[in-house]
Amino acid sequence: MKRLTAMLLTLALVFSLLAVPVAQAATYATATVKGGWLRLRAEPSYWAETISAYYTGTNVTILGGSGQWYHVSTPDGKTGYMHSDYLTITGSITGGQLDENTQAYVTSKNGKSVRLRTGPSTSYSTIASYAVGTPVTILISGDDWCKVRINGRTGYMMTEFITTSGVTAPDAGVTVNVAYVTSKNGLSVNLRSGASKIYSAIASYPVGTQVTVLEWGKTWSRIRVNNTTGYMMTEFLTTSAPSVITSVVLSDSSVWPGDTIYATVVPSGASVTYEWLNDQGTRLGTGSSYKVQNSDSGRRIRVRVSGASGATGTAVSGWATVQGSSYVTPGYTLTGVTISDTTPTVGQTITATLKPAGATANISWFRDDGVFVGSGSTYLVRSTDEGRRLYAWAEGTGSTSGSATSSYTSAVAAATATKVTLRSVTISDTTPTVGQTLTAELSPSGATANITWYRANGSIAGYGNAYTVQQGDLGSSLYVYATGTGNTTGSAVSSVTGKVTGGTSSQSYRINKATLSDTTPSVGQTIYVTVDPAGATALITWYRDDDVILGYGASYTVTSADAGHEMYVWVEGYGDTTGSCTSAITAPVTGGVATSTDFGW
Secondary structure, X not given: OHHHXXXXXXXXXXXXXXXXXXXXXXXXXXXXXXXXXEEEEOOOOOOOOEEEEEOOOOXXXXXXXXXXXXXXXXXXXXXXXXXXXXXXXXXXXXXXXXXOOOEEEEOOOOOOOEEEEOOOOOOOOEXXXXXXXXXXEEEEOOOOEEEEEEOOEXXXXXXXXXXXXXXXXXXXXXXXXXXXXXXXXXXXXXXXXOOOOOOOXXXXXXXXXXXXXXXXOOOEEEEEEOOEEEEEEHHHEEOOOOOEOOEEEEOOOEEOOOOEEEEEEEOOOOOXXXXXXXXXXXXXXXXXXXXXXHHHXXXXXXXXXXXXXXXXXXXXXXXXXXXOOOOOOOOEEOOEEEEOOOOOEOOOEXXXXXXXXXXXXXXXXXXXXXXXXXXXXXXXXXXXXXXXXXXXXXXXXOOEEOEXXXXXXXXXXXXXXXXXXXXXXXXXXXXXXXXXXXXXXXXXXXXXXXXXXXXXXXXXXXXXXXXXXXXXXXXXXXXXXXXXXXXXXXXXXXXXXOOEEOOOOXXXXXXXXXXXXXXXXXXXXXXXXXXXXXXXXXXXXXXXXXXXXXXXXXXXXXXXXXXXXXXXXXXXXXXXXXXXXXXXXXXXXXXXXXXXXXXXX
């Protein structure tokens, strides 16, 4: 009996051990092969060894995951890795893995945002960062990384930073569509290209600017302002529309030293800064009230308020007259303000002039989009003003009353490019051969020029930055002449190359014709001669009235001594060129004072 009992216990133990894998397998997901013949690999990589292959419809059990790969068990008892793109999940995943296509949330122990990456590794680039509590949709789950979708973006996030449990975070579940820029100090706030201060600032927006919220986060929010999208710290955003300051009123318009004047702002309760001023522009104090001093006798006092902590706009009160024996009547009434140049360029300083002469005023500069850009009688035009129109607004101070606004300037133009002086031009090879392409190189870099290639005899070989050596250049040296264009000034001549080699002298030419570029010359004009056929080499001589040799070469600049005289060119072949000819005779040179010989004296 004892032996039978022992055998039964042993069998029960064996059956219980055999049952363990079955129970564990039930906790994993199942999947079906799709898309045709699918490899089972030894490692989660396209380059890993192939264990076997399975056709569409084969059911496998998912044991785990690694990035885009699943660790699976096949019906024939093999285990390995299959790519997730070719598997359809047919059962839920438990045992520590997350369900496919389910809703989850971003989480982190330190409360900081978590990065969404382009691939399942920290070596992949960051798409965006998301605050704790941000909803995510799991597309593919894995032990270390999950493929997820957040607000239309798809990428990879570490599994440890994803949870299906509710997340307690200050901003979890907050849905914000419209918000407004705010700051405690009233200064503008930067919009950045990424969710960190290390990213560059795209633009800066004043308090009160309305924005569209794309993603609301605990520390950073992704927003759009007009057509510009970027990131702004959430502490500088508020869902409360800003108050717009419309006016400020003084408690009394006639006071004595010792009295206290109070300022009332509309709308009531708006946050503002106060600045008390007298009629000389002197700053007297701050705060919502001002106690009149003995030194204020005979003067006038008012207050200027500006929106702060979410409020926008400015307003100026009327005057309160301080009773006393020395009241100063304003001597000027501001009638106008003009700008020194109405066609400004970036980098230029423009000046505002008041009318009448002798008037004094506080001057503010604005762009046509309403943005305040500076104060004072002068303004240095910035690159951010390019394409915008500017204007000045002046408010009388001291003995000047009234205010005035200038006309708009034209749109600000880009800064004028800096002039470049051509220093030199060199040829890429000073030992040229027939058929070789030479290039002309200018100094300094960035200079531009018209380039002419010459043979040593002064005839023009070609134009442009590059020149291919011709058979007709054989035995002749070459050089380049460059004249600055655009923002480049000056001219330069290269060194002369060695004589062209490498061709044959079997080809010969005979001069047919010499043609002048202009037969109605004027003083100061440069005339060119073209020899036909191309490639012919010739000695060129410039004549005036048959008896005066003016010069040699392919060009000649007319001087005042040539006024009233006729000119022509005689060319004579040399080297592989034979023959000679004379060009047409020009009309008498114009533009100068004729010499006595023109009249037969």
